[in-house]
Structures are given as structure tokens and as C-alpha cells.
Amino acid sequence: YAKVFTACVVAYAFSPIDLIPDFIPILGYLDDVILVPIGVMLALKMIPKSILTNCEVKAEEMMKKGKPxxxxxxxxxxxxxxxxxxxxxxxxxxxxx
CATH class of the missing domain: 1.20.5 (Single alpha-helices involved in coiled-coils or other helix-helix interfaces)
Incomplete structure (x- = not known):
């Protein structure tokens, strides 16, 4: 369920279709500024701590090697x-x- 929710957050972030259209002044961009970070925060809370620490270790190892x-x-x-x-x-x- 965490993968599906994370995929939905990413899809919403990159989707040209918004909850509130961007051409509406202030509110159009405000939904992106509020909903996407809240979605990321919830997705991070859904992922088990062991998986997060494992990914952090892999990321640190990759940074030591340098970018491919x-x-x-x-x-x-x-x-x-x-x-x-x-x-x-x-x-x-x-x-x-």
C-alpha cells in the first residue's frame, strides 16, 4: 500500500491535472505547495523504518562511489x-x- 500511495503522490506531482487549476491565482499553486509535501510526509510514515535505513545506507555507499x-x-x-x-x-x- 505504501508503494501505491507513493506512486499516486508522484503521479499527482507530475500530472498536468490538478485539484485546483493553476490558472486560478494563488490557489492554483497553493494546492501543489501543500498537498505534495503532505503526501511525501505520509508516504515516508508508511514505509517501514528498516527499509528507510537500508535505503539510506545504500544511498551513502552510492555517494561515496560517485555518480555513474x-x-x-x-x-x-x-x-x-x-x-x-x-x-x-x-x-x-x-x-x-
């Missing part, structure tokens, strides 16, 4: 952004001329 690097995927992302920028420059140049 994937240069191939990083290069592909930079290449895609470069192509998008070149395409946009060409379109703007053609639009101006």
Missing part, C-alpha cells in the same frame, strides 16, 4: 540539442530574409 556517468547518452542528448538549435537558427534566418 554515461558519456554515450550524454553525447546523444547534446547532439540532439545542437541539431535543434541549428534548425531554429536556420528557420529564423529564413524568416528574416
Amino acid at each position: 556517468k554515461n558519456w554515450i547518452v550524454g553525447s546523444i542528448i547534446v547532439l540532439i540539442w545542437g541539431l535543434i538549435i541549428i534548425w531554429a537558427i536556420i528557420k529564423i534566418y529564413r524568416l528574416i530574409n
Whole structure:
């Protein structure tokens, strides 16, 4: 049940559909500022302490090793952004001329 609740909190946080739409001044963002942290807090209380401590130990071990690097995927992302920028420059140049 903790996994399902946590998945629902994450889905709500990333969902474009809100309880109160964002275009309503102040209240639109206030629901995100209040509901998401409360959901995270409740999800953390649902997870057993032994699992949390185990995950904390694994996270500390991973931080000691350093972040994993994937240069191939990083290069592909930079290449895609470069192509998008070149395409946009060409379109703007053609639009101006």
C-alpha cells in the first residue's frame, strides 16, 4: 500500500491535472505547495523504518562511489540539442530574409 500511495503522490506531482487549476491565482499553486509535501510526509510514515535505513545506507555507499556517468547518452542528448538549435537558427534566418 505504501508503494501505491507513493506512486499516486508522484503521479499527482507530475500530472498536468490538478485539484485546483493553476490558472486560478494563488490557489492554483497553493494546492501543489501543500498537498505534495503532505503526501511525501505520509508516504515516508508508511514505509517501514528498516527499509528507510537500508535505503539510506545504500544511498551513502552510492555517494561515496560517485555518480555513474554515461558519456554515450550524454553525447546523444547534446547532439540532439545542437541539431535543434541549428534548425531554429536556420528557420529564423529564413524568416528574416
